[in-house]
Amino acid sequence: xxxxxxxxxxxxxxxxxxxxxxxxxxxxxxxxxxxxxxxxxxxxxxxxxxxxxxxxxxxxxxxxxxxxxxxxxxxxxxxxxxxxxxxxxxxxxxxxxxxxxxxxxxxxxxxxxxxxxxxxxxxxxxxxxxxxxxxxxxxxxxxxxxxxxxxxxxxxxxxxxxxxxxxxxxxxxxxxxxxxxxxxxxxxxxxxxxxxxxxxxxxxxxxxxxxxxxxxxxxxxxxxxxxxxxxxxxxxxxxxxxxxxxxxxxxxxxxxxxxxxxxxxxxxxxxxxxxxxxxxxxxxxxxxxxxxxxxxxxxxxxxxxxxxxxxxxxxxxxxxxxxxxxxxxxxxxxxxxxxxxxxxxxxxxxxxxxxxxxxxxxxxxxxxxxxxxxxxxxxxxxxxxxxxxxxxxxxxxxxxxxxxxxxxxxxxxxxxxxxxxxxxxxxxxxxxxxx
Amino acid sequence: xxxxxxxxxxxxxxxxxxxxxxxxxxxxxxxxxxxxxxxxxxxxxxxxxxxxxxxxxxxxxxxxxxxxxxxxxxxxxxxxxxxxxxxxxxxxxxxxxxxxxxxxxxxxxxxxxxxxxxxxxxxxxxxxxxxxxxxxxxxxxxxxxxxxxxxxxxxxxxxxxxxxxxxxxxxxxxxxxxxxxxxxxxxxxxxxxxxxxxxxxxxxxxxxxxxxxxxxxxxxxxxxxxxxxxxxxxxxxxxxxxxxxxxxxxxxxxxxxxxxxxxxxxxxxxxxxxxxxxxxxxxxxxxxxxxxxxxxxxxxxxxxxxxxxxxxxxxxxxxxxxxxxxxxxxxxxxxxxxxxxxxxxxxxxxxxxxxxxxxxxxxxxxxxxxxxxxxxxxxxxxxxxxxxxxxxxxxxxxxxxxxxxxxxxxxxxxxxxxxxxxxxxxxxxxxxxxx
Numbered sequence: 001x002x003x004x005x006x007x008x009x010x011x012x013x014x015x016x017x018x019x020x021x022x023x024x025x026x027x028x029x030x031x032x033x034x035x036x037x038x039x040x041x042x043x044x045x046x047x048x049x050x051x052x053x054x055x056x057x058x059x060x061x062x063x064x065x066x067x068x069x070x071x072x073x074x075x076x077x078x079x080x081x082x083x084x085x086x087x088x089x090x091x092x093x094x095x096x097x098x099x100x101x102x103x104x105x106x107x108x109x110x111x112x113x114x115x116x117x118x119x120x121x122x123x124x125x126x127x128x129x130x131x132x133x134x135x136x137x138x139x140x141x142x143x144x145x146x147x148x149x150x151x152x153x154x155x156x157x158x159x160x161x162x163x164x165x166x167x168x169x170x171x172x173x174x175x176x177x178x179x180x181x182x183x184x185x186x187x188x189x190x191x192x193x194x195x196x197x198x199x200x201x202x203x204x205x206x207x208x209x210x211x212x213x214x215x216x217x218x219x220x221x222x223x224x225x226x227x228x229x230x231x232x233x234x235x236x237x238x239x240x241x242x243x244x245x246x247x248x249x250x251x252x253x254x255x256x257x258x259x260x261x262x263x264x265x266x267x268x269x270x271x272x273x274x275x276x277x278x279x280x281x282x283x284x285x286x287x288x289x290x291x292x293x294x295x296x297x298x299x300x301x302x303x304x305x306x307x308x309x310x311x312x313x314x315x316x317x318x319x320x321x322x323x324x325x326x327x328x329x330x331x332x333x334x335x336x337x338x339x340x341x342x343x344x345x346x347x348x349x350x351x352x353x354x355x356x357x358x359x360x361x362x363x364x365x366x367x368x369x370x371x372x373x374x375x376x377x378x379x380x381x382x383x384x385x386x387x388x389x390x391x392x393x394x395x396x397x398x399x400x401x402x403x404x405x406x407x408x409x410x411x412x413x414x415x416x417x418x419x420x421x422x423x424x425x426x427x428x429x430x431x432x433x434x435x
Numbered sequence: 436x437x438x439x440x441x442x443x444x445x446x447x448x449x450x451x452x453x454x455x456x457x458x459x460x461x462x463x464x465x466x467x468x469x470x471x472x473x474x475x476x477x478x479x480x481x482x483x484x485x486x487x488x489x490x491x492x493x494x495x496x497x498x499x500x501x502x503x504x505x506x507x508x509x510x511x512x513x514x515x516x517x518x519x520x521x522x523x524x525x526x527x528x529x530x531x532x533x534x535x536x537x538x539x540x541x542x543x544x545x546x547x548x549x550x551x552x553x554x555x556x557x558x559x560x561x562x563x564x565x566x567x568x569x570x571x572x573x574x575x576x577x578x579x580x581x582x583x584x585x586x587x588x589x590x591x592x593x594x595x596x597x598x599x600x601x602x603x604x605x606x607x608x609x610x611x612x613x614x615x616x617x618x619x620x621x622x623x624x625x626x627x628x629x630x631x632x633x634x635x636x637x638x639x640x641x642x643x644x645x646x647x648x649x650x651x652x653x654x655x656x657x658x659x660x661x662x663x664x665x666x667x668x669x670x671x672x673x674x675x676x677x678x679x680x681x682x683x684x685x686x687x688x689x690x691x692x693x694x695x696x697x698x699x700x701x702x703x704x705x706x707x708x709x710x711x712x713x714x715x716x717x718x719x720x721x722x723x724x725x726x727x728x729x730x731x732x733x734x735x736x737x738x739x740x741x742x743x744x745x746x747x748x749x750x751x752x753x754x755x756x757x758x759x760x761x762x763x764x765x766x767x768x769x770x771x772x773x774x775x776x777x778x779x780x781x782x783x784x785x786x787x788x789x790x791x792x793x794x795x796x797x798x799x800x801x802x803x804x805x806x807x808x809x810x811x812x813x814x815x816x817x818x819x820x821x822x823x824x825x826x827x828x829x830x831x832x833x834x835x836x837x838x839x840x841x842x843x844x845x846x847x848x849x850x851x852x853x854x855x856x857x858x859x860x861x862x863x864x865x866x867x868x869x870x
Contacts, residue, residue, distance in 0.1 A: 011859065039859065039860075040801075044801065044859055044860045045801050045804075045805055045860060048801070048802055048805035048806065048860055049805040049806075051805070051806075052501075052805060052806045052807060053501050053502055056491075056494055056495075056501050056503070057503075059491055060491075060503075063508065064514065065514060065517075065518050066487075066488050066491050066514070066515070066518070067488055067510055067511045067512060067513075067514040067515035067518075068491070068492075068495075068508040068509075068510065068511070069508060069509045069510070069511040069514070070507070070508055070509055071506075071507070071508040072505070072506070072507050072508070073498065073503040073504060073505055073506040073507070074503075074504045074505055075502055075503065075504070076502045076503070076504040077502060078502075079499065079500060079501070079502040079504070080501070080502035082500075083500050083501070083502075083807075087804050087805055090804065091801060091804060094799070301858070301859070302859040302860070303856055303857060303858050303859040303864075304856075306859065307854075307856050321854050322850070322851050322854035322855075323854045323856065324854075324855075324856070325856075327855075327856060328856050328858075329856065329857070329858040330858065331858045331861065339858070364529070366475075366479065366480050366483070366526060367483055367833075369480075369522050369525065369526060370480055370483035370484040370486070370487060370522055371483065371484075371486075371487040372487060372518075396831065396834055398802075398858060398861045398862075398863075399831055399834045399835060399861060399862050399863055400834060401858070401863075402838045402857060402858070402861070402863035402866075403837045403838045403840075403841055405838075405855060405856070405857070406838055406841040406842055406845070406847075406852075406855060407841055409855055410841070410845040410847070412841075412845070415757070416757050419742075419756050419757035419758045419759075420757075420759075420762075420840060420841060420844055421738055421739075421742050421758065421759070421760075421762060421763050421764065421840070422738060422764070422837060422840070423736070423738050423763075423764040423765065423766045423774070423833060423836070423837070424446065424474065424479055424736070424737040424738040424741065425474075425479045425480060425483055425737070426766065426833045426834060426837070427833075427834050428833075428834055428836075428837035429738075431837075
C-alpha cells in the first residue's frame with residue numbers, strides 16, 4: 001500500500017508528487033495523457049512560445065521608427081511550430097529528469113477507482129492510504145459545431161488558415177485571437193456575452209476590446225453561434241442572422257472538469273456538474289481522497305492546480321501553510337497583456353461598497369514611453385485605505401502584477417506603499433506614481 | 436519671501452516642486468540646464484529608448500527560429516536617434532504641462548547663494564524660508580583624455596563610429612557597451628578594477644561579463660587607461676602596455692557632485708569632495724537648506740533623488756513618512772538586465788555573517804524558456820529565515836525586482852513568501868520555485 005497515489009501528471013500532479021517524495025512519502029504517479037498535462041502540451045507553454053513570436057512580429061510592424069529600414073522577411077510558420085515543440089519537449093524532459101532523479105514511480109494509463117483505497121490502471125490494481133485526483137479538464141464541445149477545431153487542434157495545425165472564426169471570447173479565445181492575428185490570419189470572434197473575457201474587470205475588458213479592434217480583429221458581441229455550412233458560420237447577432245465566411249472555426253467556450261472515467265461512485269467521492277466537490281483543503285467527501293485544480297471546477301489556472309495540490313498534501317501531512325486562495329493572480333497573454341489579483345473594482349461597485357481607486361496610464365510612464373509601449377493602465381483598489389486589489393492592462397502585466405500580490409498579501413496601506421522606493425525608469429513606477 | 440526654492444529641475448527637483456505646490460507652499464523652481472535634468476536628457480530615458488531598439492535588433496539575430504525567413508533590413512541610426520529625441524521631448528512637454536498647470540514659477544538660469552536666505556539668478560535676487568538643492572552631478576573627466584566623448588556626447592552623435600573604446604566598466608559604461616554593441620559598433624571596455632560594475636554583487640558581475648563577452652564585447656580588466664594618440668588608446672594591462680585601435684573614445688569613469696557654482700560658502704552649507712553633506716533628512720549644516728540626490732554624492736540614482744527630495748519636503752513640513760533609504764532598488768539595462776535590492780550576498784560573506792541563499796536559474800522557468808530568454812538567475816538572500824536581499828541577472832530584471840522590494844520592506848520570511856501564489860507561466864515564478 002502506497003502512502004499517496006497522484007492521478008494526473010499536469011501542474012496539479014507532478015509537482016506535488018515530487019514534494020511528497022522529498023518529504024519521505026511512498027508515491028505513485030499515474031500519467032493518463034501527456035506528461036505536463038494541458039498546461040505544458042496544449043496550454044500555457046505552447047501559447048507563450050507563440051506569444052513571443054507574435055510579439056516580435058508586432059514590433060516589426062513599426063520597424064521604421066526602430067531604425068530598421070527596408071525590412072523584409074517571409075513568415076515561416078513551421079519554424080514557429082518547430083520552436084514550440086522544442087520548448088515543450090525540453091520542459092517535458094526536465095520533468096522526466098526530476099521524476100527519475102527522485103525515483104518516483106510513474107504508471108502510464110488511465111485510472112479507475114475500484115474502492116476507497118484501490119485504483120485500477122491497465123488492469124493492474126494499486127492501493128494507497130491517500131489519493132490526489134488531478135485529472136484536469138477538457139475542452140467544452142459545441143454540439144452544433146461537431147467538426148470545429150479546439151484549442152489543442154489549433155496549436156498543432158501544420159498550415160494556417162487565411163480566415164479563422166473563433167467562437168468564444170474568453171481567455172483562451174482572446175489569447176488565440178491576439179497571437180494568430182499577428183501571424184497574419186484574418187480573425188472574427190463571436191462572443192455570447194456583451195463583452196469579451198467576462199471574468200475580468202469590465203474596465204479592462206472594454207479597453208482590451210478597443211485595442212484588439214485597432215489590431216484589426218473583428219468582434220460579434222451578444223451573438224450566438226448557430227451552425228456552419230461549407231462556406232459560412234451562421235450567428236444570431238442582435239436578432240439578425242449574420243453569415244461569416246471562414247476557412248477554419250475554433251471553438252473555445254470554456255473547459256469542463258475531467259472526472260468522468262474515474263468511476264467515482266466506487267470510492268464515495270461526490271461531484272456535481274461543475275466538478276469534484278471539495279472543502280478548503282481540497283478534501284472530497286471521502287477523507288482519504290483529495291481533488292485539486294481544474295477537476296474541482298473552482299478555478300482552471302495551472303498555478304491554482306499546483307498550489308491546491310500542495311494544500312492537499314499539507315493537509316494529509318497535518319502541516320500548516322500560508323497559501324491564500326483568495327489571492328490567485330490571473331494573466332491573459334493578449335496584446336497588451338492583462339493581469340489582476342485580489343478584489344476587483346466591479347466587486348465593490350456591484351455590492352455597493354465604498355472603495356478608493358487609483359489609476360495610472362502607461363502613457364505617463366518614462367519606461368513605457370521609451371519602449372514604445374504606451375497602451376494601457378494600472379489600477380489599484382483600496383478599501384478603508386488598505387490595498388485590496390490590482391488590475392493591469394499593458395505591457396508586461398504578467399510580471400508587474402506580482403508586486404501587488406505581495407502588497408495585498410501583506411495588507412499594505414496606500415500610504416505605506418506610496419513610500420516604497422521604485423527604481424526609475426521602470427514600469428513598476430506605474431503603481432505608486434499615481435498615488 | 437518664498438516658502439521654498441528648489442534649485443535644479445531634474446528628478447530631485449521638478450517632482451518635489453509639484454508636491455510642495457500641491458501642499459500649498461509658495462514654490463519657485465530654478466532650472467539651470469535642460470528641464471528633466473540628466474535623467475531625462477542624457478541618462479535614464481535616452482538610454483532606455485536605445486535599449487528598446489537594441490533589444491529588437493538582438494532578437495532579430497535569431498530571426499530564423501522565430502520563423503522570420505530571409506530577413507533583411509538596413510540599420511538607420513538617425514531614425515533611432517530621432518525616436519529618442521521625440522521621446523525625450525514628449526516627456527519634457529509633460530513636465531512642462533504639469534508645472535504650468537500647477538502654476539509653478541520657473542526661472543531659467545544658474546543660482547548662486549548670496550546669504551542664508553537669498554540666491555541670485557541672472558542678477559535677480561530671490562529669497563525663501565527653505566531651499567532644496569538638487570543640482571545633480573556631471574561626468575567625471577579623465578585629464579589624460581581631454582577630448583574624449585562623455586556619455587552626453589555619445590547619445591548625440593549623428594554618425595556612429597565603427598570602433599569604440601569605453602574607459603570605465605561601471606553602470607554607464609556597461610549600458611552603453613551593451614546597447615551600442617547591438618547597433619553594430621565594435622567595442623572594447625577598459626576597466627581599472629578586476630571586475631566590471633564593481634558596485635554589484637560579484638556573482639552577477641562575473642556572470643554579466645561572460646554574457647557580454649559572448650556578445651563579442653572585448654574587455655581589459657585590471658587595466659589603466661594611459662593616453663591616446665591619433666590611432667591608438669594606450670593602456671597598462673597586467674604590467675604591459677597594450678595598444679587598442681579606436682575611432683572614438685568614451686570616458687565613463689563615474690560622476691561628481693555638481694555644487695561648485697553655488698557659492699555655498701555664503702550660506703554656511705558644508706561639503707566635502709564627495710558632495711554636500713547632509714543628515715538622514717537631507718538637511719545640510721544650514722537647517723533651512725536641504726540637498727538631495729546626486730549632489731550629496733551618496734547615491735546617484737534618479738529615484739534616490741526623487742525620494743530624497745520628498746523626505747526633505749516632509750521634514751520641512753514636519754510630516755512623517757515611511758521611505759526606507761536602505762531599500763533603493765538598482766537596475767542596469769544591459770543584455771540581460773541586472774537588478775538588486777536590499778543586502779547582497781557579498782555583504783554577508785565579507786562580514787563573515789551567517790546567511791541563507793536561494794538561487795534559481797532562468798533555464799528552469801517555463802516563461803523564460805517560451806520567450807527564449809534563458810540566460811540568468813535570481814538570488815534571494817535571507818538572514819535567520821527572513822528575506823533581506825535579492826539580486827537578479829536576466830530578462831526583465833528591472834520589473835521583477837520590485838516584488839522583492841516589497842517582500843523585504845515587509846520583512847517576509849522565506850516560509851511565508853514560498854506560499855504566495857505566483858501565476859504560471861510567468862518570470863515571477865523564479866522567486867519562489869527555488870525555495
